[in-house]
Amino acid sequence: MKKTLFDKVWDSHVVKSIENGPQVLYIDKHLIHEVTSPQAFNELKDRGISIFRPDQIVATADHNTPTLNQHLPIKDELSRKQLEQLTVNCKNNGITLYELGHKYNGIVHVMAPELGITQPGMTMVCGDSHTSTHGAFGTIAFGIGTSQVAQVFASQCLLLTKPKSLRVTVNGTLKKGVLPKDVILYIISKLGTNSGTGYFCEYAGEVFENMSMEGRMTVCNMSIEMGARGGMIAPDETTFEYIKGRQFAPKDEAFDEKVAFWKTLPTDPGAQFDKEYVFDAQDIDPMITYGTNPGMGIKITDQIPDDIENDSFQKSLKYMNFKAGESLINTPINYVFIGSCTNSRIEDFRVAADFIKGKQKAKNVTAWLVPGSKQVEAQIIDEGLKTIFDAAGFELRQPGCSACLAMNDDKIPQGEYCVSTSNRNFEGRQGQGSRTILASPLVAAATAVEGKIIDITKHLN
Ligand code: SF4
Numbered sequence: 001m002k003k004t005l006f007d008k009v010w011d012s013h014v015v016k017s018i019e020n021g022p023q024v025l026y027i028d029k030h031l032i033h034e035v036t037s038p039q040a041f042n043e044l045k046d047r048g049i050s051i052f053r054p055d056q057i058v059a060t061a062d063h064n065t066p067t068l069n070q071h072l073p074i075k076d077e078l079s080r081k082q083l084e085q086l087t088v089n090c091k092n093n094g095i096t097l098y099e100l101g102h103k104y105n106g107i108v109h110v111m112a113p114e115l116g117i118t119q120p121g122m123t124m125v126c127g128d129s130h131t132s133t134h135g136a137f138g139t140i141a142f143g144i145g146t147s148q149v150a151q152v153f154a155s156q157c158l159l160l161t162k163p164k165s166l167r168v169t170v171n172g173t174l175k176k177g178v179l180p181k182d183v184i185l186y187i188i189s190k191l192g193t194n195s196g197t198g199y200f201c202e203y204a205g206e207v208f209e210n211m212s213m214e215g216r217m218t219v220c221n222m223s224i225e226m227g228a229r230g231g232m233i234a235p236d237e238t239t240f241e242y243i244k245g246r247q248f249a250p251k252d253e254a255f256d257e258k259v260a261f262w263k264t265l266p267t268d269p270g271a272q273f274d275k276e277y278v279f280d281a282q283d284i285d286p287m288i289t290y291g292t293n294p295g296m297g298i299k300i301t302d303q304i305p306d307d308i309e310n311d312s313f314q315k316s317l318k319y320m321n322f323k324a325g326e327s328l329i330n331t332p333i334n335y336v337f338i339g340s341c342t343n344s345r346i347e348d349f350r351v352a353a354d355f356i357k358g359k360q361k362a363k364n365v366t367a368w369l370v371p372g373s374k375q376v377e378a379q380i381i382d383e384g385l386k387t388i389f390d391a392a393g394f395e396l397r398q399p400g401c402s403a404c405l406a407m408n409d410d411k412i413p414q415g416e417y418c419v420s421t422s423n424r425n426f427e428g429r430q431g432q433g434s435r436t437i438l439a440s441p442l443v444a445a446a447t448a449v450e451g452k453i454i455d456i457t458k459h460l461n
Pocket of ligand 1: 062108109340341342400401404405422423
Protein backbone atom coordinates (compact mmCIF):
# COMPACT_ATOMS: atom_id res chain seq x y z
CA MET A 1 0.00 0.00 0.00
CA LYS A 2 1.36 3.45 -0.95
CA LYS A 3 2.01 5.59 2.08
CA THR A 4 2.59 9.25 2.80
CA LEU A 5 5.56 10.52 4.81
CA PHE A 6 3.13 11.22 7.65
CA ASP A 7 1.66 7.68 7.52
CA LYS A 8 5.11 6.10 7.57
CA VAL A 9 6.26 7.99 10.65
CA TRP A 10 2.93 7.75 12.47
CA ASP A 11 2.34 4.04 11.81
CA SER A 12 5.83 3.10 12.96
CA HIS A 13 5.17 4.75 16.34
CA VAL A 14 1.80 3.18 17.16
CA VAL A 15 2.11 1.15 20.36
CA LYS A 16 -1.53 0.13 20.55
CA SER A 17 -4.71 0.77 18.58
CA ILE A 18 -8.08 0.89 20.27
CA GLU A 19 -10.77 -0.52 17.98
CA ASN A 20 -12.67 2.35 16.33
CA GLY A 21 -10.92 4.68 18.73
CA PRO A 22 -7.67 6.52 19.34
CA GLN A 23 -4.16 5.12 19.25
CA VAL A 24 -1.30 5.12 21.71
CA LEU A 25 1.63 6.84 19.99
CA TYR A 26 5.22 6.51 21.17
CA ILE A 27 7.08 9.84 21.49
CA ASP A 28 10.80 9.89 20.69
CA LYS A 29 11.68 13.35 22.00
CA HIS A 30 9.96 15.58 24.51
CA LEU A 31 11.09 19.21 24.65
CA ILE A 32 10.15 21.31 27.66
CA HIS A 33 10.51 24.91 28.82
CA GLU A 34 9.73 26.96 31.91
CA VAL A 35 6.13 27.94 31.14
CA THR A 36 4.18 24.76 30.39
CA SER A 37 6.15 22.18 32.38
CA PRO A 38 5.71 23.17 36.09
CA GLN A 39 2.10 22.00 36.39
CA ALA A 40 2.96 18.67 34.76
CA PHE A 41 5.89 18.11 37.14
CA ASN A 42 3.55 18.91 40.06
CA GLU A 43 0.92 16.50 38.79
CA LEU A 44 3.40 13.64 38.66
CA LYS A 45 4.76 14.51 42.09
CA ASP A 46 1.25 14.66 43.59
CA ARG A 47 0.41 11.26 42.15
CA GLY A 48 3.74 9.69 43.12
CA ILE A 49 4.67 8.83 39.53
CA SER A 50 8.26 9.12 38.35
CA ILE A 51 9.36 10.35 34.92
CA PHE A 52 9.47 7.29 32.65
CA ARG A 53 12.31 8.23 30.29
CA PRO A 54 14.15 11.37 31.43
CA ASP A 55 16.91 10.80 28.86
CA GLN A 56 14.39 11.50 26.08
CA ILE A 57 13.52 14.92 27.48
CA VAL A 58 15.48 18.10 26.77
CA ALA A 59 14.77 21.37 28.57
CA THR A 60 15.62 24.97 27.82
CA ALA A 61 14.65 28.36 29.24
CA ASP A 62 13.25 30.70 26.61
CA HIS A 63 9.77 32.22 27.02
CA ASN A 64 10.34 34.78 29.71
CA THR A 65 14.09 35.13 29.78
CA PRO A 66 15.45 38.68 29.62
CA THR A 67 17.30 39.66 26.45
CA LEU A 68 19.61 42.11 28.21
CA ASN A 69 22.14 41.39 30.98
CA GLN A 70 21.43 37.68 31.15
CA HIS A 71 24.37 37.29 33.52
CA LEU A 72 22.55 39.30 36.22
CA PRO A 73 19.79 38.00 38.51
CA ILE A 74 16.40 38.26 36.79
CA LYS A 75 14.47 41.26 38.12
CA ASP A 76 10.96 40.03 37.33
CA GLU A 77 9.93 37.81 40.23
CA LEU A 78 7.57 35.50 38.34
CA SER A 79 10.12 34.89 35.58
CA ARG A 80 12.89 34.28 38.09
CA LYS A 81 10.76 31.78 40.02
CA GLN A 82 9.75 29.92 36.86
CA LEU A 83 13.37 29.53 35.79
CA GLU A 84 14.41 28.43 39.27
CA GLN A 85 11.59 25.90 39.31
CA LEU A 86 12.65 24.50 35.94
CA THR A 87 16.20 24.05 37.23
CA VAL A 88 14.98 22.25 40.37
CA ASN A 89 12.56 20.04 38.42
CA CYS A 90 15.20 19.03 35.86
CA LYS A 91 17.79 18.34 38.57
CA ASN A 92 15.37 16.24 40.65
CA ASN A 93 14.35 14.20 37.65
CA GLY A 94 17.66 13.76 35.82
CA ILE A 95 16.62 15.85 32.79
CA THR A 96 19.18 17.70 30.64
CA LEU A 97 18.62 21.44 30.92
CA TYR A 98 20.24 24.18 28.85
CA GLU A 99 19.57 26.99 31.25
CA LEU A 100 19.98 30.71 30.76
CA GLY A 101 23.58 31.48 29.83
CA HIS A 102 24.43 27.92 28.75
CA LYS A 103 26.13 27.80 25.34
CA TYR A 104 23.25 25.63 24.02
CA ASN A 105 20.46 27.78 25.47
CA GLY A 106 17.89 29.22 23.11
CA ILE A 107 14.31 29.09 21.91
CA VAL A 108 13.27 25.45 22.07
CA HIS A 109 12.52 25.29 18.32
CA VAL A 110 15.84 26.83 17.39
CA MET A 111 18.25 25.08 19.75
CA ALA A 112 16.96 21.50 19.28
CA PRO A 113 17.43 21.38 15.49
CA GLU A 114 20.79 23.16 15.62
CA LEU A 115 22.07 20.59 18.15
CA GLY A 116 21.00 17.69 15.93
CA ILE A 117 18.37 16.58 18.47
CA THR A 118 15.67 16.85 15.78
CA GLN A 119 16.00 14.03 13.24
CA PRO A 120 13.85 12.62 10.42
CA GLY A 121 11.27 9.97 11.20
CA MET A 122 10.91 10.94 14.85
CA THR A 123 7.86 11.86 16.85
CA MET A 124 8.47 15.01 18.91
CA VAL A 125 6.27 17.02 21.24
CA CYS A 126 6.54 20.13 23.36
CA GLY A 127 4.07 22.15 25.40
CA ASP A 128 4.21 24.83 22.73
CA SER A 129 2.14 25.35 19.56
CA HIS A 130 5.09 26.02 17.27
CA THR A 131 6.62 22.59 17.80
CA SER A 132 5.51 22.09 14.19
CA THR A 133 8.85 23.75 13.30
CA HIS A 134 10.66 20.40 13.66
CA GLY A 135 8.51 18.92 10.87
CA ALA A 136 11.01 20.52 8.48
CA PHE A 137 13.12 17.38 9.05
CA GLY A 138 10.36 14.91 8.13
CA THR A 139 9.42 14.60 11.78
CA ILE A 140 5.92 14.35 13.27
CA ALA A 141 6.18 17.25 15.69
CA PHE A 142 3.32 19.01 17.40
CA GLY A 143 2.38 21.10 20.40
CA ILE A 144 0.63 19.55 23.41
CA GLY A 145 -1.25 20.85 26.45
CA THR A 146 -0.12 20.63 30.06
CA SER A 147 -2.06 17.43 30.84
CA GLN A 148 -0.45 15.79 27.80
CA VAL A 149 2.99 16.94 29.00
CA ALA A 150 2.23 14.94 32.16
CA GLN A 151 1.11 11.94 30.06
CA VAL A 152 4.41 11.94 28.17
CA PHE A 153 6.39 12.37 31.39
CA ALA A 154 4.66 9.32 32.83
CA SER A 155 4.57 7.01 29.81
CA GLN A 156 6.57 8.52 26.89
CA CYS A 157 3.31 8.00 24.97
CA LEU A 158 0.18 9.93 24.04
CA LEU A 159 -3.38 8.82 23.37
CA LEU A 160 -4.32 10.39 20.04
CA THR A 161 -6.68 10.16 17.10
CA LYS A 162 -4.74 10.09 13.85
CA PRO A 163 -5.19 13.37 11.94
CA LYS A 164 -6.11 13.43 8.24
CA SER A 165 -3.50 14.27 5.62
CA LEU A 166 -3.16 17.43 3.58
CA ARG A 167 -0.54 18.32 0.95
CA VAL A 168 0.37 21.83 -0.17
CA THR A 169 2.51 21.83 -3.30
CA VAL A 170 4.30 24.93 -4.57
CA ASN A 171 5.97 24.47 -7.94
CA GLY A 172 8.35 26.75 -9.84
CA THR A 173 11.00 29.24 -8.77
CA LEU A 174 10.56 32.04 -6.26
CA LYS A 175 11.10 35.63 -7.37
CA LYS A 176 13.97 37.69 -6.00
CA GLY A 177 13.23 38.99 -2.51
CA VAL A 178 10.58 36.34 -1.81
CA LEU A 179 11.61 34.45 1.31
CA PRO A 180 10.23 31.33 3.05
CA LYS A 181 8.24 33.61 5.38
CA ASP A 182 6.49 35.10 2.35
CA VAL A 183 5.71 31.59 1.08
CA ILE A 184 3.95 30.54 4.27
CA LEU A 185 2.18 33.90 4.73
CA TYR A 186 0.96 33.56 1.12
CA ILE A 187 -0.29 30.00 1.70
CA ILE A 188 -2.16 31.00 4.86
CA SER A 189 -3.64 34.09 3.18
CA LYS A 190 -4.96 31.86 0.38
CA LEU A 191 -6.23 28.97 2.52
CA GLY A 192 -7.31 30.74 5.71
CA THR A 193 -6.60 30.02 9.35
CA ASN A 194 -8.96 27.00 9.59
CA SER A 195 -8.02 25.17 6.41
CA GLY A 196 -5.73 22.74 8.19
CA THR A 197 -7.96 21.94 11.16
CA GLY A 198 -7.87 18.18 11.76
CA TYR A 199 -5.01 17.66 9.30
CA PHE A 200 -1.27 17.16 9.26
CA CYS A 201 0.22 19.04 6.32
CA GLU A 202 3.04 17.97 4.00
CA TYR A 203 4.73 20.69 1.94
CA ALA A 204 5.96 19.47 -1.44
CA GLY A 205 7.18 20.77 -4.79
CA GLU A 206 10.26 22.51 -6.16
CA VAL A 207 10.03 25.51 -3.85
CA PHE A 208 10.48 23.37 -0.73
CA GLU A 209 12.94 21.01 -2.40
CA ASN A 210 15.16 24.02 -3.18
CA MET A 211 14.70 25.65 0.22
CA SER A 212 17.36 25.59 2.95
CA MET A 213 16.63 23.76 6.21
CA GLU A 214 16.24 27.08 8.00
CA GLY A 215 13.67 28.19 5.42
CA ARG A 216 11.82 24.88 5.77
CA MET A 217 11.70 25.45 9.54
CA THR A 218 10.15 28.89 8.98
CA VAL A 219 7.44 27.32 6.82
CA CYS A 220 6.66 24.38 9.10
CA ASN A 221 6.70 26.70 12.12
CA MET A 222 3.59 28.51 10.86
CA SER A 223 1.61 25.37 9.88
CA ILE A 224 -0.28 25.79 13.12
CA GLU A 225 -1.45 29.22 11.92
CA MET A 226 -3.58 27.56 9.24
CA GLY A 227 -5.02 25.30 11.89
CA ALA A 228 -2.97 22.20 11.00
CA ARG A 229 -1.75 19.93 13.78
CA GLY A 230 1.70 20.16 12.22
CA GLY A 231 3.65 20.43 8.98
CA MET A 232 6.28 18.21 7.38
CA ILE A 233 8.78 18.24 4.55
CA ALA A 234 10.35 15.07 3.18
CA PRO A 235 13.96 14.58 4.27
CA ASP A 236 16.53 14.79 1.47
CA GLU A 237 20.23 15.57 0.91
CA THR A 238 19.68 19.11 2.26
CA THR A 239 18.35 17.59 5.48
CA PHE A 240 21.17 15.06 5.82
CA GLU A 241 23.84 17.71 5.17
CA TYR A 242 22.30 19.98 7.81
CA ILE A 243 22.25 17.24 10.46
CA LYS A 244 25.71 15.78 9.74
CA GLY A 245 28.28 16.68 12.37
CA ARG A 246 25.87 18.36 14.78
CA GLN A 247 26.38 17.79 18.49
CA PHE A 248 23.78 15.03 19.02
CA ALA A 249 23.53 13.70 15.48
CA PRO A 250 24.53 10.08 14.90
CA LYS A 251 28.18 9.75 13.88
CA ASP A 252 30.11 7.76 11.26
CA GLU A 253 28.51 4.38 10.44
CA ALA A 254 25.52 5.10 12.64
CA PHE A 255 24.89 8.25 10.58
CA ASP A 256 25.09 6.31 7.29
CA GLU A 257 22.64 3.73 8.63
CA LYS A 258 20.26 6.50 9.66
CA VAL A 259 20.52 8.15 6.25
CA ALA A 260 19.63 4.84 4.59
CA PHE A 261 16.51 4.71 6.77
CA TRP A 262 15.67 8.40 6.32
CA LYS A 263 15.73 7.89 2.53
CA THR A 264 12.79 5.47 2.86
CA LEU A 265 10.56 8.11 4.47
CA PRO A 266 9.39 10.38 1.60
CA THR A 267 5.81 9.92 0.40
CA ASP A 268 5.42 7.08 -2.09
CA PRO A 269 4.50 8.25 -5.60
CA GLY A 270 0.73 7.91 -5.96
CA ALA A 271 -0.02 7.92 -2.22
CA GLN A 272 -3.36 9.57 -1.48
CA PHE A 273 -3.94 12.68 0.63
CA ASP A 274 -7.30 13.65 2.09
CA LYS A 275 -6.92 17.19 0.72
CA GLU A 276 -4.51 18.81 -1.77
CA TYR A 277 -3.67 22.38 -2.81
CA VAL A 278 -1.27 23.44 -5.53
CA PHE A 279 0.28 26.90 -6.03
CA ASP A 280 2.68 28.53 -8.46
CA ALA A 281 5.82 30.16 -7.02
CA GLN A 282 5.58 33.00 -9.53
CA ASP A 283 2.34 34.15 -7.91
CA ILE A 284 4.13 34.82 -4.59
CA ASP A 285 5.46 38.28 -3.73
CA PRO A 286 6.86 39.75 -0.51
CA MET A 287 3.95 39.61 1.96
CA ILE A 288 2.70 41.62 4.88
CA THR A 289 -0.25 41.26 7.26
CA TYR A 290 -2.79 44.00 7.94
CA GLY A 291 -5.09 42.32 10.48
CA THR A 292 -5.10 40.36 13.71
CA ASN A 293 -4.63 36.82 12.47
CA PRO A 294 -1.88 35.46 10.20
CA GLY A 295 -4.40 34.73 7.42
CA MET A 296 -5.00 38.45 6.98
CA GLY A 297 -2.04 38.89 4.67
CA ILE A 298 -1.53 40.63 1.32
CA LYS A 299 1.24 41.17 -1.19
CA ILE A 300 3.13 44.18 0.12
CA THR A 301 2.04 46.24 -2.90
CA ASP A 302 -1.65 45.24 -2.68
CA GLN A 303 -4.47 47.06 -0.90
CA ILE A 304 -6.36 45.76 2.12
CA PRO A 305 -9.45 43.95 0.76
CA ASP A 306 -12.58 46.14 0.57
CA ASP A 307 -15.10 43.43 -0.18
CA ILE A 308 -15.27 41.69 3.21
CA GLU A 309 -18.22 42.68 5.38
CA ASN A 310 -18.08 40.44 8.45
CA ASP A 311 -17.77 41.83 11.98
CA SER A 312 -14.48 40.18 12.88
CA PHE A 313 -12.84 41.70 9.78
CA GLN A 314 -14.11 45.18 10.71
CA LYS A 315 -13.10 44.71 14.35
CA SER A 316 -9.66 43.64 13.25
CA LEU A 317 -9.17 46.70 11.02
CA LYS A 318 -10.38 48.94 13.83
CA TYR A 319 -7.84 47.43 16.22
CA MET A 320 -5.06 47.95 13.67
CA ASN A 321 -6.38 51.43 12.74
CA PHE A 322 -6.35 50.53 9.05
CA LYS A 323 -9.07 51.06 6.45
CA ALA A 324 -10.39 48.65 3.85
CA GLY A 325 -8.96 49.44 0.42
CA GLU A 326 -5.85 51.25 1.65
CA SER A 327 -2.24 50.33 0.91
CA LEU A 328 0.25 49.83 3.73
CA ILE A 329 3.11 51.30 1.70
CA ASN A 330 4.44 54.43 3.47
CA THR A 331 2.78 53.54 6.80
CA PRO A 332 5.14 55.00 9.45
CA ILE A 333 6.54 52.33 11.79
CA ASN A 334 8.30 52.92 15.11
CA TYR A 335 9.15 49.33 16.12
CA VAL A 336 10.81 46.47 14.28
CA PHE A 337 11.44 43.02 15.75
CA ILE A 338 13.60 40.41 14.03
CA GLY A 339 13.41 37.29 16.15
CA SER A 340 11.15 34.41 17.35
CA CYS A 341 11.27 30.73 16.47
CA THR A 342 9.99 31.63 12.99
CA ASN A 343 12.87 33.89 11.93
CA SER A 344 15.78 34.07 14.37
CA ARG A 345 18.27 31.77 12.70
CA ILE A 346 21.56 32.81 11.14
CA GLU A 347 20.14 33.01 7.60
CA ASP A 348 17.54 35.52 8.81
CA PHE A 349 20.23 37.77 10.24
CA ARG A 350 22.36 37.38 7.12
CA VAL A 351 19.43 38.57 4.99
CA ALA A 352 18.88 41.52 7.31
CA ALA A 353 22.58 42.42 7.44
CA ASP A 354 22.88 42.20 3.68
CA PHE A 355 20.17 44.85 3.28
CA ILE A 356 21.30 47.01 6.20
CA LYS A 357 25.03 47.11 5.33
CA GLY A 358 26.12 50.69 4.65
CA LYS A 359 22.72 52.14 5.63
CA GLN A 360 21.39 53.70 8.83
CA LYS A 361 18.34 52.81 10.87
CA ALA A 362 15.65 55.52 10.74
CA LYS A 363 15.77 57.71 13.86
CA ASN A 364 12.15 57.06 14.84
CA VAL A 365 12.57 53.27 14.86
CA THR A 366 13.43 51.03 17.80
CA ALA A 367 14.85 47.90 16.15
CA TRP A 368 15.42 44.76 18.22
CA LEU A 369 17.40 41.89 16.77
CA VAL A 370 16.98 38.85 18.99
CA PRO A 371 18.87 35.67 18.04
CA GLY A 372 17.09 32.36 18.56
CA SER A 373 19.94 30.80 20.49
CA LYS A 374 23.37 31.34 21.99
CA GLN A 375 24.85 29.59 18.98
CA VAL A 376 23.11 31.97 16.56
CA GLU A 377 24.27 34.90 18.70
CA ALA A 378 27.87 33.62 18.46
CA GLN A 379 27.55 33.18 14.69
CA ILE A 380 26.27 36.75 14.30
CA ILE A 381 29.36 38.01 16.08
CA ASP A 382 31.81 35.63 14.34
CA GLU A 383 30.52 36.50 10.87
CA GLY A 384 30.85 40.23 11.52
CA LEU A 385 27.10 40.85 11.27
CA LYS A 386 27.05 42.53 14.68
CA THR A 387 29.49 45.13 13.39
CA ILE A 388 27.05 45.92 10.56
CA PHE A 389 24.09 46.09 12.94
CA ASP A 390 25.95 48.28 15.45
CA ALA A 391 27.13 50.69 12.74
CA ALA A 392 23.55 51.02 11.46
CA GLY A 393 22.09 51.69 14.93
CA PHE A 394 20.33 48.33 15.42
CA GLU A 395 20.27 46.69 18.84
CA LEU A 396 21.47 43.10 19.02
CA ARG A 397 20.01 41.51 22.13
CA GLN A 398 20.53 38.15 23.82
CA PRO A 399 18.56 35.02 22.84
CA GLY A 400 14.97 34.26 23.84
CA CYS A 401 11.35 34.47 22.73
CA SER A 402 11.37 38.19 23.53
CA ALA A 403 8.77 40.37 21.79
CA CYS A 404 7.19 37.38 20.05
CA LEU A 405 4.86 37.16 23.01
CA ALA A 406 6.27 39.81 25.35
CA MET A 407 6.42 37.68 28.50
CA ASN A 408 9.61 39.52 29.43
CA ASP A 409 10.34 43.27 29.29
CA ASP A 410 10.43 43.40 25.47
CA LYS A 411 6.97 44.88 24.96
CA ILE A 412 5.64 47.02 22.12
CA PRO A 413 3.79 50.03 23.59
CA GLN A 414 0.02 50.50 23.30
CA GLY A 415 -1.11 51.65 19.87
CA GLU A 416 2.30 51.26 18.22
CA TYR A 417 2.86 49.26 15.06
CA CYS A 418 5.61 46.66 15.04
CA VAL A 419 6.82 45.04 11.84
CA SER A 420 7.73 41.65 13.23
CA THR A 421 9.21 38.42 11.91
CA SER A 422 7.26 36.39 14.49
CA ASN A 423 4.27 34.17 13.76
CA ARG A 424 1.24 35.68 15.48
CA ASN A 425 -0.35 39.09 15.05
CA PHE A 426 -3.13 38.53 17.58
CA GLU A 427 -4.43 41.51 19.57
CA GLY A 428 -1.95 42.39 22.32
CA ARG A 429 0.43 39.54 21.45
CA GLN A 430 3.48 41.84 21.64
CA GLY A 431 2.19 43.89 24.58
CA GLN A 432 -1.18 45.32 25.55
CA GLY A 433 -2.64 47.34 22.68
CA SER A 434 0.34 46.61 20.39
CA ARG A 435 -0.31 46.30 16.65
CA THR A 436 1.69 43.54 14.95
CA ILE A 437 2.43 43.42 11.22
CA LEU A 438 4.00 40.09 10.22
CA ALA A 439 6.69 40.07 7.54
CA SER A 440 9.96 38.50 6.43
CA PRO A 441 13.35 39.55 7.86
CA LEU A 442 14.05 41.41 4.63
CA VAL A 443 10.87 43.49 4.85
CA ALA A 444 11.49 44.05 8.57
CA ALA A 445 15.06 45.27 7.94
CA ALA A 446 13.93 47.57 5.15
CA THR A 447 11.17 49.00 7.36
CA ALA A 448 13.70 49.78 10.09
CA VAL A 449 15.97 51.58 7.64
CA GLU A 450 13.18 53.62 6.03
CA GLY A 451 11.02 54.17 9.13
CA LYS A 452 8.01 53.13 7.09
CA ILE A 453 6.76 50.20 5.05
CA ILE A 454 8.24 50.29 1.55
CA ASP A 455 7.86 48.31 -1.64
CA ILE A 456 10.89 46.12 -1.08
CA THR A 457 10.86 44.85 -4.67
CA LYS A 458 12.05 48.28 -5.86
CA HIS A 459 15.06 48.21 -3.55
CA LEU A 460 16.56 44.84 -4.32
CA ASN A 461 19.16 45.93 -6.83
S1 SF4 B 1 9.35 32.48 19.88
FE1 SF4 B 1 7.19 32.86 20.17
S2 SF4 B 1 6.11 31.26 19.09
FE2 SF4 B 1 8.26 30.63 19.31
S3 SF4 B 1 8.31 29.37 21.14
FE3 SF4 B 1 8.79 31.46 21.77
S4 SF4 B 1 6.81 32.37 22.30
FE4 SF4 B 1 6.38 30.48 21.17
